[in-house]
Amino acid sequence: MPAEENFEGEFALALRRTGDGFTADDGDGLVAGGLARGRRRVVRRRVGTVTGSVLALALVGVGGAYATDTLGGGAEPASVAAAPPAVAGKPSAAPVDADALLGIFRGLLPAEGRLEDAQARGTADPFGPMASGVYDDGQGKAAVSIGFFHASPGDEGFTQCPDKALNAYDACTTEDLPGGRLMIYQGYEYPDRREDTKNWRATLQSDDGLVLDLNTWNAPAQKGAAVSRTDPPFPPAEMKRIVTHTAWAPVLEAVRHQEEGKPEDGASGSPGKSGQAPGRDGSATAAFNGAAVRPTLLSLLPKELTVSDKGGQDEYAYAVVDDGEGKSLVQVNAQPDMRDVEGELFPEGAYETLPDGTKVTVRQQPGEKGGEGVVMWTVDTIRPGGYRVVVSAFNTGVQHEPATRAEPALSLDQLKALATSEKWLKLMKK
The missing domain is CATH 3.40.1000 (Protein Transport Mog1p; Chain A)
Structure with missing residues (x-):
């Protein structure tokens, strides 16, 4: 899956969190303007994308002890009850390249499968860091992606189950964890079920706004590929294990460090000291x-x-x-x-x-x-x-x-x- 296509697809998924499939192919003006507007916000905020449904995910890799060779494919899995990364120790916030973050992702996936067609973006990428690929455990190939970003202050929507009035899904649960909140969502790529592609996701948001988002599908691509298995590859307990693993602690710290380093004069798209937000034409x-x-x-x-x-x-x-x-x-x-x-x-x-x-x-x-x-x-x-x-x-x-x-x-x-x-x-x- 080309990186740019993955970015656009995940962006549309983010918008679905807000409005039941507000994607670029809906044809409604309610969607068209929102997508254009959101895309501009995405670039300014340097975190990939916003409802997704879920985001052009921002994944920050780490160096040091978390390099590719250290975790490899044999990383010891954490208990599903592991504390969320928000409450872990405070590691270095040094930026890392795409290879390092991809190594962490590979190391946390179940050992019975392998990640193919893997792609990643490092912390210096203008679209924000992320990782994705096709997971193959012999039961059918499945697209997977993961990323980290920092939510706007007070925005808790990333860990709130969608409204049934707007989104037909099979199951959704939320759970308060020490220092954060977890949502496990089991739904579909298209709420109207125009295709049989399922989308299962685990989203963890810390109390200070750091978000980790794991997405899985039961097809080798998010869109446009035939379903290859009945369900996505990771059941809810497995998704929880992956997103609550303490290996993500330095990743989240790097995202936090990046957020703290943003200018406060409105240049990044957030309100400046004057309380005014810049218009998209710069005014x-x-x-x-x-x-x-x-x-x-x-x-x-x-x-x-x-x-x-x-x-x-x-x-x-x-x-x-x-x-x-x-x-x-x-x-x-x-x-x-x-x-x-x-x-x-x-x-x-x-x-x-x-x-x-x-x-x-x-x-x-x-x-x-x-x-x-x-x-x-x-x-x-x-x-x-x-x-x-x-x-x-x-x-x-x-x-x-x-x-x-x-x-x-x-x-x-x-x-x-x-x-x-x-x-x-x-x-x-x-």
Whole structure:
């Protein structure tokens, strides 16, 4: 699997954590802008990628005692109850090359198999360090990847099980460990099950935001390859053993060291001392309160609707509503600065312009997650300055399940009023 293809695939997987398959091939404007925006954030933050579902994984190799020859294929496995790396000793944070980190990965994989077509990136790689390959234990070849990165402060979404309303998976568990939290996810590459490829993952996040993410599939490639085995190669206990192994302690320390060395003037894409985040064209823009997207959405829903489920993450939110005629999913994505892709999202002749300069596009189309009879109504808006709010509603409470009603619970006029509400402006912190 070429490194660049692996990067793009893992990036799409990350976005799925946020919005049930928000990938580049979805064709919805809600996805297209988010993917473009996220890709730019990825490069700036030097950690590969963000929901994935899960990330263009950042793996940092280590030198010294953890060189390739030391671990080799005979590294002693740790107990599944081993303390997470966040609480281990504090080793050297010296950067290492791709060969060293690949040696650690090989050494922790079950000895009955071997890693083929292996690739890795060192800590100096601009896309962030990572390792991947095809694991072959004689039961069918399986793609695997692993990496480390540092999550944004307060972002605990990497170890939260996806919402069943958005993602059809077989099992997902979470567990608090000393110094961190572990999620074991057993689901599918595509939530709508358009292919039989399964994705099992173990994600460990330490209390200070360091994330270790292991992904496995039951096919020799993440996408576009025939299924080669019934399940991915590592059961939950084995995945837990790999991600909680103390061999990762120096790796995590290197990631921590890298994060601490980032400039604080906003050059890396994070808010600077002024409290403002840089726009993607380099100009300053007001800081955005992405956490307020969900309460804002709920406050704008028609009062006659009953909310049976709700959720979301930074800049994205959803609610399952019912007006007495069946459940209907409503979702919103608020993106503070989409100027660099505005022409792609709002081509000439495809939108109306409101008196305040806001561009509005309306779309009615079939659902894209495989549910029988599902329709998707979308109102996409962008204000002068690039602030985009896009709202979609469905005639089902779960996109990948059959329609529960003839039309969404919200009309196009209601969706337009929701998307253009002045309340969204309050999320921009001056």
